Amino acid sequence: MTDMRQLYQEVILDHNRKPRNFGTIADANRRADGHNPLCGDHIKLSMKVLDEKIDGIAFEGDGCAICNASASMMTSAVKGKAVQEAETLVEEFRNMVTGSLNPDTQSNHLGKLKVFSGVKDLPSRVKCAILPWHTLHAALNAEASVSTEGDADPIIDSDMVSGHA
Amino acid sequence: MTAEAINIEAIRADFPILDLQVSGKPLVYLDNAASSQLPQQVIDRIVRYQTHEHSNIHRAVHYLSELATKEYESARIKVQNFINAKESREIIFTRGTTEAINLVMHGYGRTFIGKGDEIILSALEHHANIVPWQMLAEEKGVVLRVIPMNDAGELLIDEFEALFNEKTKFLALSHVSNALGTVNPVKQMTAYAHRFGVPVLLDGAQAAPHKSIDMQDLDCDFYAFSGHKMCGPTGIGVLYGKAKLLEKMQPYQGGGDMILSVSFEKTTYNVIPSKFEAGTPPIMAAIGLGAAIDYLSAIGLAKIEVYEKELLDYATEQVSALKGIRIIGTAAEKAAALSFEISGVHPHDVGTILNADGIAIRTGHHCAQPLMQRLGVPATARASFAFYNTQAEIDKFVAGICKVQEMFI
Numbered sequence: 001m002t003d004m005r006q007l008y009q010e011v012i013l014d015h016n017r018k019p020r021n022f023g024t025i026a027d028a029n030r031r032a033d034g035h036n037p038l039c040g041d042h043i044k045l046s047m048k049v050l051d052e053k054i055d056g057i058a059f060e061g062d063g064c065a066i067c068n069a070s071a072s073m074m075t076s077a078v079k080g081k082a083v084q085e086a087e088t089l090v091e092e093f094r095n096m097v098t099g100s101l102n103p104d105t106q107s108n109h110l111g112k113l114k115v116f117s118g119v120k121d122l123p124s125r126v127k128c129a130i131l132p133w134h135t136l137h138a139a140l141n142a143e144a145s146v147s148t149e150g151d152a153d154p155i156i157d158s159d160m161v162s163g164h165a
Numbered sequence: 166m167t168a169e170a171i172n173i174e175a176i177r178a179d180f181p182i183l184d185l186q187v188s189g190k191p192l193v194y195l196d197n198a199a200s201s202q203l204p205q206q207v208i209d210r211i212v213r214y215q216t217h218e219h220s221n222i223h224r225a226v227h228y229l230s231e232l233a234t235k236e237y238e239s240a241r242i243k244v245q246n247f248i249n250a251k252e253s254r255e256i257i258f259t260r261g262t263t264e265a266i267n268l269v270m271h272g273y274g275r276t277f278i279g280k281g282d283e284i285i286l287s288a289l290e291h292h293a294n295i296v297p298w299q300m301l302a303e304e305k306g307v308v309l310r311v312i313p314m315n316d317a318g319e320l321l322i323d324e325f326e327a328l329f330n331e332k333t334k335f336l337a338l339s340h341v342s343n344a345l346g347t348v349n350p351v352k353q354m355t356a357y358a359h360r361f362g363v364p365v366l367l368d369g370a371q372a373a374p375h376k377s378i379d380m381q382d383l384d385c386d387f388y389a390f391s392g393h394k395m396c397g398p399t400g401i402g403v404l405y406g407k408a409k410l411l412e413k414m415q416p417y418q419g420g421g422d423m424i425l426s427v428s429f430e431k432t433t434y435n436v437i438p439s440k441f442e443a444g445t446p447p448i449m450a451a452i453g454l455g456a457a458i459d460y461l462s463a464i465g466l467a468k469i470e471v472y473e474k475e476l477l478d479y480a481t482e483q484v485s486a487l488k489g490i491r492i493i494g495t496a497a498e499k500a501a502a503l504s505f506e507i508s509g510v511h512p513h514d515v516g517t518i519l520n521a522d523g524i525a526i527r528t529g530h531h532c533a534q535p536l537m538q539r540l541g542v543p544a545t546a547r548a549s550f551a552f553y554n555t556q557a558e559i560d561k562f563v564a565g566i567c568k569v570q571e572m573f574i
């Protein structure tokens with residue numbers, strides 16, 4: 001990728017500047033921390049899940065623009081969705097940024113999240129985009145304290161996400 | 166200093182990788198502190214060795230083994246001369262700086278440093294000069310003491326001196342900080358440690374490529390550096406140690422070449438340096454390092470230092486003139502590294518956007534997380550220079566920073 005505007009589109013820069021759903025859910029019943037030790041990206045996710053539906057979601061953190069925008073857009077995308085729908089998005093997003101799903105030719109539910117498709121050309125940044133999604137997955141599966149999704153993406157350390165209910 | 170200017174065009178022509186196009190732009194390689202590039206002379210030497218001279222060393226009586234042994238040992242003498250060590254047996258080939266420091270931790274630390282003893286490190290250290298000592302601390306109950314620094318990235322010498330007491334058994338210190346470029350006053354600090362009979366290890370990974378280093382002048386007890394940061398290949402590094410210390414140390418690894426005789430009852434270790442070079446060493450890489458030393462010496466470290474200082478001063482001046490940029494590490498004495506942050510932009514975004522213009526910099530914690538914590542930043546962006554870089558490249562780098570700022574406004 002030589003044109004950085006394809007990656008750093010206005011929507012990404014905007015979510016980085018003004019992250020949506022930034023903060024914590026006071027009465028959250030799902031929480032997880034995601035950490036990318038290589039670049040220092042760090043996000044804390046809190047959610048309220050009621051009847052298998054994401055009733056509320058918020059994040060706090062300190063990361064690069066790709067990570068911040070990914071977290072912000074993720075929270076907007078999954079808020080109000082069923083847990084199963086959110087898990088489908090986790091999988092589709094991961095497949096898109098690792099290059100195994102082409103959002104323009106294969107069916108998916110990604111919508112606006114397609115702006116992250118350019119990340120697949122930047123292997124060192126895939127982990128920045130994917131971190132919030134791994135953290136979401138860990139929070140939704142809080143019985144597992146550590147994400148085991150590492151095998152799906154060789155760049156991701158399996159220990160980078162820890163979840164707790 | 167009145168070194169003549171170096172011939173930059175001729176030097177750049179020696180480095181084939183500098184002709185590379187990245188993202189359709191000429192490569193601007195400013196990640197030399199992570200790893201430097203190889204001149205054709207070193208590449209040719211490696212190819213010649215593998216094509217015409219290779220065999221195992223110190224083994225057989227045949228032609229190739231004798232030739233490879235001679236070339237390998239000749240590389241050791243080149244290293245000896247390069248750092249002005251008293252004797253060639255004080256030069257031990259390792260895989261790199263990290264292995265050299267681990268060798269000292271195992272060979273010296275585990276024998277001579279024990280429960281309640283103290284090791285002094287600095288706030289500027291790379292993980293390679295922290296983690297081995299933490300491992301020793303955990304194993305033996307040793308206490309680590311840390312020399313603090315000021316906001317410019319300079320060690321506080323008064324506080325350093327105040328750390329010494331009768332329990333102090335070792336000082337492990339970087340010569341030049343990889344993250345900030347600070348040049349520590351290591352000669353003065355070594356002399357102070359010696360007043361307490363404390364041996365000193367200097368991590369010279371970021372010094373050896375940029376400064377003339379002299380073991381007899383510094384008088385340190387151990388000095389570690391890597392070939393791949395000074396125009397040599399990866400997989401080779403050097404541990405210099407004073408012979409009297411190396412002789413009383415335990416071997417680091419057991420195996421072939423490090424023994425005089427082996428029976429199942431008793432093994433007698435070889436003399437130094439062989440005692441510390443178990444198994445077949447990286448012969449090709451050692452000979453490549455010898456060629457890199459020849460190359461650097463032909464230019465002259467004094468000239469390299471002057472030229473790189475000009476590059477750093479120019480880059481510092483250009484970057485300082487920009488708004489919204491903070492240079493991290495403003496020590497009075499610096500080697501060729503410029504760490505910085507752009508207000509409101511994470512270093513990884515800076516690195517990705519510069520890469521689109523062919524500009525290679527390092528972003529992240531630089532394997533110095535305690536230092537990042539001290540500085541209160543998660544990461545920095547770092548441009549690091551070599552004698553083959555130019556002011557025109559720094560101009561491109563500065564233009565790249567402006568582009569980042571425009572994008573993020």
